[in-house]
Amino acid sequence: MTLFEEMQQAIIDGKAPVVKELTEKALREGIKPADIFPNAIIPAMDEVGRRMRDCVYFIPEVLIAARAARAATDILRPLLVGDAEARSVGTVVCCTVKGDLHDIGKNIVSMMLESAGFRIIDLGADVSPEKIVEAVRENNANLVAMSALLTTTMVNMKAVIEALAAAGLRDQVKVMVGGAPVTESWARSIGADGYGKDAPAAVDLARNLAAA
Amino acid sequence: MTHRIVLQPTQVELTAPAGTPLQDLLFEQGVEFPCGGRGRCRGCRVRVHEGAAEINDAQRERLSQEELSSGWRLACQCSVAGDLVVELRQWDAAILADDTPFVFEPRPGLGVAVDVGTTTLVAQLLDLTTGRVMAVRTALNAQARYGADVMSRVEYALDASQRAVLTDLIRRQISSLIDQMVFSSKAARNEIRNVVLVGNTVMHHLFCGLDVESLSHYPFESPHTGLQQFRAGDLGWDLNSNAAIRFLPCLGGFVGSDVLAGVLATRLGESEEIGGLVDLGTNGEIVVGNSAGLLCASTAAGPAFEGARISMGMRAATGAISQVTVQDGRPVCHVLGNAAPQGLCGSGLVDAVAAGLDLEIIEPSGRFSNGRREWTLAPPVALTQSDIRELQLAKGAIAAGFRILLHRIGAGFGDLKQLYLAGAFGNYISRSSARRIGLIDLPIDQVTPAGNTALLGAKLALFSGEGEEGSYTQLRRKIEHVALKSDAKFQEVFVEGLAFPEASPVQG
Numbered sequence: 001m002t003l004f005e006e007m008q009q010a011i012i013d014g015k016a017p018v019v020k021e022l023t024e025k026a027l028r029e030g031i032k033p034a035d036i037f038p039n040a041i042i043p044a045m046d047e048v049g050r051r052m053r054d055c056v057y058f059i060p061e062v063l064i065a066a067r068a069a070r071a072a073t074d075i076l077r078p079l080l081v082g083d084a085e086a087r088s089v090g091t092v093v094c095c096t097v098k099g100d101l102h103d104i105g106k107n108i109v110s111m112m113l114e115s116a117g118f119r120i121i122d123l124g125a126d127v128s129p130e131k132i133v134e135a136v137r138e139n140n141a142n143l144v145a146m147s148a149l150l151t152t153t154m155v156n157m158k159a160v161i162e163a164l165a166a167a168g169l170r171d172q173v174k175v176m177v178g179g180a181p182v183t184e185s186w187a188r189s190i191g192a193d194g195y196g197k198d199a200p201a202a203v204d205l206a207r208n209l210a211a212a
Numbered sequence: 213m214t215h216r217i218v219l220q221p222t223q224v225e226l227t228a229p230a231g232t233p234l235q236d237l238l239f240e241q242g243v244e245f246p247c248g249g250r251g252r253c254r255g256c257r258v259r260v261h262e263g264a265a266e267i268n269d270a271q272r273e274r275l276s277q278e279e280l281s282s283g284w285r286l287a288c289q290c291s292v293a294g295d296l297v298v299e300l301r302q303w304d305a306a307i308l309a310d311d312t313p314f315v316f317e318p319r320p321g322l323g324v325a326v327d328v329g330t331t332t333l334v335a336q337l338l339d340l341t342t343g344r345v346m347a348v349r350t351a352l353n354a355q356a357r358y359g360a361d362v363m364s365r366v367e368y369a370l371d372a373s374q375r376a377v378l379t380d381l382i383r384r385q386i387s388s389l390i391d392q393m394v395f396s397s398k399a400a401r402n403e404i405r406n407v408v409l410v411g412n413t414v415m416h417h418l419f420c421g422l423d424v425e426s427l428s429h430y431p432f433e434s435p436h437t438g439l440q441q442f443r444a445g446d447l448g449w450d451l452n453s454n455a456a457i458r459f460l461p462c463l464g465g466f467v468g469s470d471v472l473a474g475v476l477a478t479r480l481g482e483s484e485e486i487g488g489l490v491d492l493g494t495n496g497e498i499v500v501g502n503s504a505g506l507l508c509a510s511t512a513a514g515p516a517f518e519g520a521r522i523s524m525g526m527r528a529a530t531g532a533i534s535q536v537t538v539q540d541g542r543p544v545c546h547v548l549g550n551a552a553p554q555g556l557c558g559s560g561l562v563d564a565v566a567a568g569l570d571l572e573i574i575e576p577s578g579r580f581s582n583g584r585r586e587w588t589l590a591p592p593v594a595l596t597q598s599d600i601r602e603l604q605l606a607k608g609a610i611a612a613g614f615r616i617l618l619h620r621i622g623a624g625f626g627d628l629k630q631l632y633l634a635g636a637f638g639n640y641i642s643r644s645s646a647r648r649i650g651l652i653d654l655p656i657d658q659v660t661p662a663g664n665t666a667l668l669g670a671k672l673a674l675f676s677g678e679g680e681e682g683s684y685t686q687l688r689r690k691i692e693h694v695a696l697k698s699d700a701k702f703q704e705v706f707v708e709g710l711a712f713p714e715a716s717p718v719q720g
Binding site for chain 1: 363364366367370428429430512577578579596597598601604697698703706707708710711
């Protein structure tokens, strides 16, 4: 097994200490930090996403795997500052919308996006449109990913899109939405750029939107 | 033009003018519309045996070509266009009407106790001098056609004129239940002095005509949770116009007076030992504590316990696998109504997963072992991987609620001396299976199915006069509501509680 394969397996198995050790070993062997993402972390989290979609992995396994991936990204992130190639994937502002406190799904999406190489500005739960606008402006974000778990709170997604437009930021960011009551047609009706039905779909969507 | 509609298997015959929505007709016969009649689920499907019913896009999306061609339709999408013979797929919910004896101080006159459930209503007419139950009526909540669960009801009621519709519906329906009880028992209508209603916060608000906007978003706290009193005259009910109608106070969040009544009925607030009460529904409600004080919370368990969102899930009705046991290393299924197995109800689901764990077909993580994709219990009924995941979410939410409340009073599961299971599901679930899947971590002899504690508590409240001096007023002050979602530890505890316990706990 190559070092990259070992790292992938350790992430899939959720072994954070092993991932940390292997990441340090890779750096000692002279592997470039920017090469570790596409060769180890991203394929591992893609596999985690596949297992999640097939119901083989469930919330605990996904969270543990994401935590293991973070053991690597925590080491690599500071080494990547200023590395244009690594930063170009995109910056995502993540949150659940105003009135909604259900954040487990949002946390999984934000961790998976992070291991896919995105820079994440996680605003947490119950976030007002003003805060989202502010975060987009301050961080020069190119994606907003928001979630709602209640039919009564998903209407607030529309308010966010309107606030982004009012602040003159709508052309700068792509907006993606998700959560149990949200559907593709609802996403279209409020003028969002995309809908992710689950975490793996959200990662694919973010990649497509960032590349567009 | 009027048409004749025959419902099978009950052979009920109805007549209705052309164009009448089937939903309106069937709803009056007790058929439920889980998604509120929006064509989003398959809950109301019927099979047309004679006559014709239209097919639209919503039905093409939810029903297979094969189903459509053999006459299956979604009742909520069809209307009457000619004579019809239709078979109802759905069975009425099993409703608990409490007949537990209770201790009371006699009072003059008659009284009515009503448990206003999101799904079902139960009313009893009592002789307050003897405590005797003179009549009982149960019905499906007429509001259910505007949404099956509390959140969809709130969503509908955000519009003031729609809210007024719901308020009017429930007031009329309860008045009619009282009329029916007076009629059947030949009771003296004017002797009814007291009506006590209990229900969750949304039912409380909708009956009392209160704004539900604050219940539509975090922090889900309404400013109008207190006792609400009316005179029969105010509501236009055909009773002595001075008769007092009281909707008991809510406890906070979505936790309403049905839980307050449950605490009253189980006397949790009177014992020094720590006890608990849990109602396993879509909104699981939990109370823990003792005479020194009690905490309550509601936790979004999802509909798995009611057999919803389970691939072959159904209500506890004929054809449902309601029990699964293990004999000689194989699952043995009990099917309700001595019929061929058609699906899995909540108690069967809990049993099936417990059996799967014992047979090591299911791993403690919830995953099927050896790459299995599904497990056939009794053909054609099978358990799938995503069914197990749904149950894990439900039990994780309840278990996390318990852990957080117990932690707040400085206790653990081991300190819980008595646990009451309220509601219909509490009567049917196997306590040992509930323990096997980690839903409750308590020896089964300390777990008591307590029936309809909400109705029993409402009856007790009938004997504690009008106004603020009722026994429930003092009790309410003792109970504090905890917003679980605001607890920093909730997510962590919830995720920890998703897995199943490793091995069978020692039976105690």
